[in-house]
Amino acid sequence: PPTPLTSSDPSFSGRRSSTPSNSTGDAIADTRNPAKRPRPDYSADRHLWIQVSTCNPTSQPAPPGSNSPTTLAGFIELFFSLFHPTHPFVLPRSSLLKQLKQRRLGHLLSVIQYIGSCYSQTGQTESCRDVANHYLFNSQVRKDGFTVQALLLFAIGLHSCGERERVSQVLSMAVDMALEIGMNRQEFSVNNGEGCKVLEESWRRTWWELYVIDGLLAAIHQKSTFRLYNIPTDVPLPCEEVDYFVTGNVPNPIQLADIDDSAFSSEERVFSSFAYRVEAIRNVGKILAVGQRGVSExxxxxxxxxxxxxxxxxxxxxxxxxxxxxxxxxxxxxxxxMIANASAIFLHRPRSHLAFPQHPDDTSCTPPRHFALPTKADGFHTAKTIGAADDIARLITLPTPLIKHTPFFTCAVTVASIVHLSSCSFLLTSDDARLAKERVRLSVGALKTLRDVWPVASTVLHQVKAVAREVYSRKPTPQNPWDLATEEAIMRYLEDEQMQGLDELCADAYQELPIMPVEGNKV
Incomplete structure (x- = not known):
């Protein structure tokens, strides 16, 4: 029988609620007053609510304190419209509905609602987080792929809300469970796919999403290892999003070896965008391995x-x-x-002129500072670092709302802004410094937008501004009118909500692809 998930951290035991857990179901129920139990909370809209309630009348009640069905339905809608495309491993909505008719997935739906609530700006994210916490850690849930999905989503949500210490524990639990049930093996998706190609694809995507998030968090914090990097796996790579979300015609999957050997193929092969994302995060593993060996060859x-x-x-x-x-x-x-350019910064900055900035520049989204002996002229590594930061800044200017990107973009923007601040503090010529300041303003504007959804962006925004004040408070030797600007005037630029004057910069950025810098060429 399923048992409650456990953690060494008492915070996972429902510390904000005194409501006892229900030992017979996978939900927290107020058994003392059944008449006041809220209705089940797993619908994406009213129609879905009715279908689920009709098809599964014994569904577990929602925990005390749950929000109204209408509000929760809105949170699920926000999840599927804004978050799901950025981390597309949970089943598409229609396929998830079929599963809800067959099994209890309150733990997964509660986490979906938690993440969706972040976009709502209704002030209910904390209560939704506590409900998800109850479902996952005070209830009996099965060790299966759906629980891995719930834990992975919860880890992403906690990171995005700035709960850094809890993230590593939840992610570790997701990794442990995935390995225990064999998600790193190809046969898992077939054996647990119920003859459904879309469900099989969801299991493959869950494994590779876990791999990507494990790598991202290892790179950002560099206090934990990229555990899955060295885990043997033969799980095929995900297909294109249109095949998964729209048509449902999932093609025969490809293996990692196919993409590794594609450079030598007689004909150019095109793989899914998700596959190239996986390839990018594999490079993170290589870079972290270099850093962990101490003295780099x-x-x-x-x-x-x-x-x-x-x-x-x-x-x-x-x-x-x-x-x-x-x-x-x-x-x-x-x-x-985003991953490729951030990886370049992680590799080259410790070996560059920027390894020892003239001011404190630690943030919640940047790795701890360290210095590594340069293997080439440090100007080489400096150019690579600044070029990668420039490319991340260009990503900000793409014609789409920033909230439609992954919440991890917050950390990429922060890393790039710190590079630009370090470079313009002592390294660049006046023209380059002027452009670097514009890019810092661009990053600050992006973080202001993202903070409306993700609390971690609010935290790093204050930290980046503090670094900027340190940089711009210095008294440079006057060279041109820009250099004569006072600290107050510069900070007004940083506070400018509209970021006026960036039209030309953004127009130029649209014309340039954010390609990784190649030695000897300016991208």
Whole structure:
């Protein structure tokens, strides 16, 4: 029988509620007054609510304190319209409905509602988080793929809401469970797919999403290892999003070896955007391995750098534009570029002139500062670092609302802004420094937008502004009118909500692809 998930952290035991857990179901119920129990909380809209309630009349009641059905339905709608495309591993809505008719998934639905509530700005995110916490840690849930999905979503939500310490524990539980039930093996998706190609694809996507998030968090915090990087796996790579979400015609999946050997194929092969995202995060594993060995050999750094450059050089033509003819952004490809450029910063900055900034620049989204002996002239590493930060800044200017991107973009923007602040504090010429300041303003504007949804963006926004005040409070030698600007005037620029004057910069950025910098070429 299913048992409650446990954690060494008492915060996972429902510390904000004294309501006892229900030992016989996978929900928290107020058994003392059944007449006041809220209705089940797993519908994406009214129609779905009715169908689920009709098809599963014994569904578990929602925990005390749950929001109204109408509000919760809105949260689920926000999840599927805004978040799901950025981390597309949970079943599409119609397929999830079929599963809800057959099994209890209150733990998964409660986490979906929690993440959806972040977009609502109704002030109910904390209560939704507590409901999800109850479902996952005070109730009996099965060790299966759906629980791995719930834990993974919860970890992403906690990170995005700035609960850093809890993230590592929840993610570790998701990784442990995934390995225990064998999600790293190809046969898992077939054995648990119930003959449904879409469900099989969801299990493959869940494994690779867990792999991606494990790598992202390891790179951002660099206090935990990329556990899944060295775990053997033969899970095929995900298909294109249109095949998963729209048509449901999931093609025969491809293996990692196919993409590894594609450079030597007689014909150009095109893989899914998700596959290129996986390839980008694999490079993160290589870079972290270089850093963990202490003294880096030149060959190790060169190999990691070659992997980053090769990732960009071998992209097929159809994957070199992030915007299609209809103006839609390929979010998986967007994240792949984001990861690739952030990886370049992680590799090159410790070996560059920027390794020792003239001011404190620690933030919640940047790795701890460290210095590594350069394997080439440190100017080489400096140019690579600044070029990658420039490319991340260009991603901000793409024609789509920033809240439609992954919440991890907050950390990429922060990393890039710190690089630009470090560079303009002592390194760049006046013209380059002026452009770097504009890019800092661009990053600040992006963080202001993202903070309306993700609390972590509010935290790093204050931290980036503090670094900016340190940088711009110095008294530079006057060279031109910009350099004569007072600290107060510069900070007014940083506070400018409309970011006026960036039209020319943004127009130029639309014309440039965010391609990884190649040695000897200016991107």
């Amino acid at each position: 030149e060959s190790d750094v060169d190999e990691a750098d070659a992997c980053l450059v090769n990732w960009a050089l071998h992209l097929p033509e159809s994957k070199r534009s992030l915007v299609d003819k209809d103006g839609q952004i390929d979010e998986m490809l967007f994240q792949a570029y």
